[in-house]
Amino acid sequence: MPSVLRGVDHKDPVAIYRGEKVLQIAKKIFGKIRNVDQAFAIDSYYTLYLPYPLLKDINDVPKELAKNYVFFKTLLESEDFARIRYSTIGDSSLSVLVASLITTELEKSIEQLQQLAGSGSERRDLSEEEVKDIAESISRKISETADTVKSIKKLMNFGSEPGTGSVFDLEEEGEEVIKLAQLADIRAILEILSKIPDVSGKLLRPYERYSKGEIRGFEIGGDLERVHPSEIAMPKMLFRLKLAEDKLLLYDKVLPKTLGPIYVLVDKSGSMEGEKIVWAKATLLALLMKSRKDGREFYLRFFNGMPHQLNKIGKRMRSSEFIELMKYLARVKSGGGTDITKAIISACDDISSGATREVSDIVLITDGEDKIASSALSKRLKDVNCRLHTVMIMGDNKDLRKISYRYLRAGRLSYKEIIQVTDFS
Numbered sequence: 001m002p003s004v005l006r007g008v009d010h011k012d013p014v015a016i017y018r019g020e021k022v023l024q025i026a027k028k029i030f031g032k033i034r035n036v037d038q039a040f041a042i043d044s045y046y047t048l049y050l051p052y053p054l055l056k057d058i059n060d061v062p063k064e065l066a067k068n069y070v071f072f073k074t075l076l077e078s079e080d081f082a083r084i085r086y087s088t089i090g091d092s093s094l095s096v097l098v099a100s101l102i103t104t105e106l107e108k109s110i111e112q113l114q115q116l117a118g119s120g121s122e123r124r125d126l127s128e129e130e131v132k133d134i135a136e137s138i139s140r141k142i143s144e145t146a147d148t149v150k151s152i153k154k155l156m157n158f159g160s161e162p163g164t165g166s167v168f169d170l171e172e173e174g175e176e177v178i179k180l181a182q183l184a185d186i187r188a189i190l191e192i193l194s195k196i197p198d199v200s201g202k203l204l205r206p207y208e209r210y211s212k213g214e215i216r217g218f219e220i221g222g223d224l225e226r227v228h229p230s231e232i233a234m235p236k237m238l239f240r241l242k243l244a245e246d247k248l249l250l251y252d253k254v255l256p257k258t259l260g261p262i263y264v265l266v267d268k269s270g271s272m273e274g275e276k277i278v279w280a281k282a283t284l285l286a287l288l289m290k291s292r293k294d295g296r297e298f299y300l301r302f303f304n305g306m307p308h309q310l311n312k313i314g315k316r317m318r319s320s321e322f323i324e325l326m327k328y329l330a331r332v333k334s335g336g337g338t339d340i341t342k343a344i345i346s347a348c349d350d351i352s353s354g355a356t357r358e359v360s361d362i363v364l365i366t367d368g369e370d371k372i373a374s375s376a377l378s379k380r381l382k383d384v385n386c387r388l389h390t391v392m393i394m395g396d397n398k399d400l401r402k403i404s405y406r407y408l409r410a411g412r413l414s415y416k417e418i419i420q421v422t423d424f425s
Contacts, residue, residue: 044099074135148181222246260360261297267366273334304336
């Protein structure tokens with residue numbers, strides 16, 4: 001079956017692969033695809049992927065593809081679809097996922113029309129006006145989901161620069177990503193994160209001085225191990241004078257500082273319902289991004305009157321782990337009382353069982369004014385070499401303030417406050 005787009009060959013192995021992938025994901029989402037074929041799936045993909053997709057002359061399009069021609073012509077004339085294409089041009093994985101969305105929505109629309117017409121299982125031939133209406137409706141309907149898919153991809157890929165060992169494949173988790181993107185809770189969380197202008201610029205990994213480390217710059221001093229070659233070339237008398245006065249030109253050498261895990265405790269008690277729990281989830285995802293950038297392990301535990309399940313994410317986070325984490329966040333709802341003491345003790349026990357010697361950071365996000373055993377907790381945190389960062393949402397807790405390495409009060413629940421939370425300087 002030929003394409004309705006210029007320059008697209010449906011016999012090309014790459015085009016065939018993309019079309020099959022689109023249909024495969026659409027089937028997993030909807031369960032069955034009876035009215036959309038591979039030719040349509042391929043053209044959906046290239047309409048999104050190509051920088052400037054051009055339709056063939058209508059006279060060169062076979063009659064059996066006339067409806068496809070009308071559909072894609074309507075899409076390409078749509079402002080909503082133009083906004084979607086800003087993200088998909090040149091991005092094969094996003095193009096596959098959004099093309100799967102288009103395929104799924106078209107299948108739904110055709111089946112609905114068949115049910116209304118009482119045509120049963122017979123394939124109904126759509127009129128040109130119906131095709132136009134469906135195309136315009138799909139453009140509007142998938143716009144928000146497509147934006148969320150883009151945000152999920154950005155979050156998945158954060159910290160996956162060369163050398164970080166990323167093993168993500170968005171297409172392999174395509175149906176799960178799309179299902180997540182259609183959840184209102186996930187959209188609300190990602191909307192907050194999307195407002196953060198440049199989180200990566202705030203996540204600078206700390207360094208420590210080391211004479212055999214990597215060169216960061218230059219400084220003045222008397223350490224012969226780091227002396228610049230130009231100093232050795234000087235006359236001996238001048239060299240000895242500069243050495244005695246600690247005025248030699250030296251290399252400034254450092255090594256990235258090794259840190260323990262970031263452990264996030266999130267209060268999910270009944271008082272956290274609504275905006276508070278959404279902001280808390282967005283903050284923990286920002287902290288996950290920080291842990292990936294800094295090469296640190298990440299622990300997460302929700303709590304109310306008791307600690308809930310522990311989620312541990314290593315330095316090499318797989319796509320399946322990320323998807324499971326997002327699904328878990330979507331399932332977590334507020335409810336119950338608050339026991340901060342028990343939550344912090346659980347976190348300390350988890351960290352000590354991992355036998356980490358480096359400094360670990362526990363981030364406690366709560367709105368609770370629960371009384372805590374401050375002396376016992378302070379000693380326990382010191383024993384396991386942990387720094388407690390308390391984020392108090394719209395409240396205050398003097399006991400927590402006493403034992404916290406940092407104590408932040410979040411009143412407006414804005415993205416600016418999230419940036420403050422992730423700054424561990």
